Amino acid sequence: MTSLVHDTRPALEAPAAAPAARRSRMTPGRWVVWALLVGGALVMAFPVYWILVTALTPGGQSRSGEFYLWPSEPTLANFAEAFASQPVGRWIVNSIVIAGIGTAITVIVALMAGYAFAKFSFRGRGVLFGAFLVTIVVPAQVTLVPSFLVVVDLHLVDTIWAVILPRAGDAIAVFIARQFMLKIPDALLEAARIDGAGELAIFRRIVLPMSGPLVGVLVILAFMGKWNDFLWPLVTLQGTENLTLAVALSSMQSSGIFDNPWGPIMAIAFLSLLPLLVVFLVFQRTFVQGIASTGLK
Amino acid sequence: MSTTRSRLAPWLFVSPGLVLLIVFSFVPIVAAVVLSFQQVAVFGQGTWVGGGNYAQMAGDPLFWTSIGNTAVFTIGTVPTSMAIGLLLAVLLNRAMPGRALIRALFFLPMVAAGVVVAVIMAWIFNGDYGVLNNLLAALGLPRVPWLTSPDVAMLTFVLAVVWTRIGFCMVIYLGALQAVPPELVEAMTVDGAGRWTRFRRLIWPLLRPTTFVLLVVNVVFSLQVFDIVYVLTGGGPGFATTVLIQYIFRTAFTNGEMGYASAIGVVFALILLGFTALQWRANRRAEEVA
Numbered sequence: 006m007t008s009l010v011h012d013t014r015p016a017l018e019a020p021a022a023a024p025a026a027r028r029s030r031m032t033p034g035r036w037v038v039w040a041l042l043v044g045g046a047l048v049m050a051f052p053v054y055w056i057l058v059t060a061l062t063p064g065g066q067s068r069s070g071e072f073y074l075w076p077s078e079p080t081l082a083n084f085a086e087a088f089a090s091q092p093v094g095r096w097i098v099n100s101i102v103i104a105g106i107g108t109a110i111t112v113i114v115a116l117m118a119g120y121a122f123a124k125f126s127f128r129g130r131g132v133l134f135g136a137f138l139v140t141i142v143v144p145a146q147v148t149l150v151p152s153f154l155v156v157v158d159l160h161l162v163d164t165i166w167a168v169i170l171p172r173a174g175d176a177i178a179v180f181i182a183r184q185f186m187l188k189i190p191d192a193l194l195e196a197a198r199i200d201g202a203g204e205l206a207i208f209r210r211i212v213l214p215m216s217g218p219l220v221g222v223l224v225i226l227a228f229m230g231k232w233n234d235f236l237w238p239l240v241t242l243q244g245t246e247n248l249t250l251a252v253a254l255s256s257m258q259s260s261g262i263f264d265n266p267w268g269p270i271m272a273i274a275f276l277s278l279l280p281l282l283v284v285f286l287v288f289q290r291t292f293v294q295g296i297a298s299t300g301l302k
Numbered sequence: 303m304s305t306t307r308s309r310l311a312p313w314l315f316v317s318p319g320l321v322l323l324i325v326f327s328f329v330p331i332v333a334a335v336v337l338s339f340q341q342v343a344v345f346g347q348g349t350w351v352g353g354g355n356y357a358q359m360a361g362d363p364l365f366w367t368s369i370g371n372t373a374v375f376t377i378g379t380v381p382t383s384m385a386i387g388l389l390l391a392v393l394l395n396r397a398m399p400g401r402a403l404i405r406a407l408f409f410l411p412m413v414a415a416g417v418v419v420a421v422i423m424a425w426i427f428n429g430d431y432g433v434l435n436n437l438l439a440a441l442g443l444p445r446v447p448w449l450t451s452p453d454v455a456m457l458t459f460v461l462a463v464v465w466t467r468i469g470f471c472m473v474i475y476l477g478a479l480q481a482v483p484p485e486l487v488e489a490m491t492v493d494g495a496g497r498w499t500r501f502r503r504l505i506w507p508l509l510r511p512t513t514f515v516l517l518v519v520n521v522v523f524s525l526q527v528f529d530i531v532y533v534l535t536g537g538g539p540g541f542a543t544t545v546l547i548q549y550i551f552r553t554a555f556t557n558g559e560m561g562y563a564s565a566i567g568v569v570f571a572l573i574l575l576g577f578t579a580l581q582w583r584a585n586r587r588a589e590e591v592a
Contacts, residue, residue, distance in 0.1 A: 039398050
């Protein structure tokens with residue numbers, strides 16, 4: 006999977022000097038292909054558009070059975086109803102706290118471990134790195150039950166730490182960090198050591214400042230994974246007040262808490278989608294590179 | 303002093319990650335195997351049942367249903383997503399107006415959480431009020447029971463997941479296409495090779511490693527699917543869309559059979575590992591032949 010890392014960077018951009026681009030003329034045939042692609046892109050984007058439309062559509066129209074593409078009377082009533090009847094604010098805070106703290110821990114831990122594997126030779130390094138990689142191959146779902154029992158033993162059930170800690174050590178992030186840090190010149194670190202700098206100081210003043218793009222990829226990947234995580238918080242969180250947005254959203258269809266459920270559900274779905282949508286639009290390149298670099302969500 | 307320090311330093315840096323992985327990965331992996339030979343309630347002590355859980359699995363029709371559903375789902379999603387992704391990558395590798403935006407729109411679904419994908423698909427495919435059936439009705443066509451008919455629900459589930467995968471496959475293929483040496487393409491064009499010949503003789507063979515990695519990653523994704531089906535259909539109607547992970551979840555947390563659930567988890571891990579090993583071997587052999 007490493008081979009995917011370097012070459013996907015320009016994938017979403019439009020490199021002006023792409024070889025095919027030089028020869029291209031938009032012939033009638035190409036305009037037909039272009040129109041089909043635009044149509045396909047609109048179909049792909051439609052569900053995201055439909056979340057927003059439904060969130061703005063009054064309940065009556067949602068349940069009319071009529072075909073429409075834009076509400077006749079757009080309203081924010083669905084957002085108001087969702088917040089008034091459910092602890093949506095709490096869910097948002099829970100999601101932010103869990104994804105935020107979790108991302109911070111995951112990234113710091115991965116940077117440190119990646120640095121150790123990349124820049125030190127020590128007894129047992131190969132075995133240890135291999136052991137880290139094994140955890141990538143064995144998916145978390147397989148250890149669902151024993152992981153849950155560990156969390157029960159630590160008396161963490163229904164706390165944010167039940168969600169954060171078991172997901173904090175991320176071997177893929179360690180792997181990405183190591184690959185990046187292999188490129189940091191040893192001479193730089195040696196020079197600092199000769200100048201008498203401590204190991205932690207070297208890490209903080211030399212290694213971290215050189216790892217900006219790496220941190221960007223790690224933060225986006227970790228945040229997206231944790232914000233969107235479902236199965237694990239579903240298992241470990243119980244009280245309605247303690248849920249994350251994703252878990253709360255999952256049970257609303259059938260819960261009967263709203264008279265016209267789809268408007269409020271889509272309002273909450275929209276709030277859940279919004280942060281990642283913004284990250285995607287602002288950091289599109291890092292985002293795509295990050296996803297491509299690991300081949301996973 | 304310096305040597306002591308440099309001997310301790312790597313352990314200092316690696317220890318936080320190591321502790322987390324020991325407690326939350328290594329211990330659970332070993333425990334999963336141990337539990338699979340026991341009968342356990344959530345807060346109780348386990349009793350040894352030998353291979354009992356595995357024997358139970360062999361005669362458990364729901365286990366086999368979920369295996370079959372997972373296989374159908376995987377076969378339905380993986381080739382479809384990869385073929386559409388490849389087609390889009392090839393078409394979008396040429397210059398055209400608004401190319402960056404078109405690519406971004408195809409990639410957009412990757413951003414959405416599985417749960418968000420599931421609720422929006424549940425709404426779009428809703429039998430009574432969903433926009434798709436409303437459109438069909440407006441066109442004078444019959445409404446389709448997208449989620450309530452056992453025969454159609456699997457198709458709906460596959461469609462929903464393909465929607466999230468296309469952009470991923472497209473982006474990976476685009477990256478690989480941009481690494482194809484332009485001189486080679488030029489040379490073939492000069493020799494009079496058409497677009498299709500160039501693709502079949504030059505580009506497709508060069509994309510082989512990418513196709514292989516995508517295949518493995520996509521199959522692993524599909525085998526592990528949970529969020530979308532749990533929320534979209536709940537595994538129903540009946541057990542028409544119950545997949546393996548969902549069956550593990552149900553066995554452990556609805557039925558409270560922790561030991562049996564662990565045994566299914568172990569079998570699932572073996573299926574995944576076996577598949578990955580097979581893929582690597584097939585690929586290596588193919589490369590030796592080539």
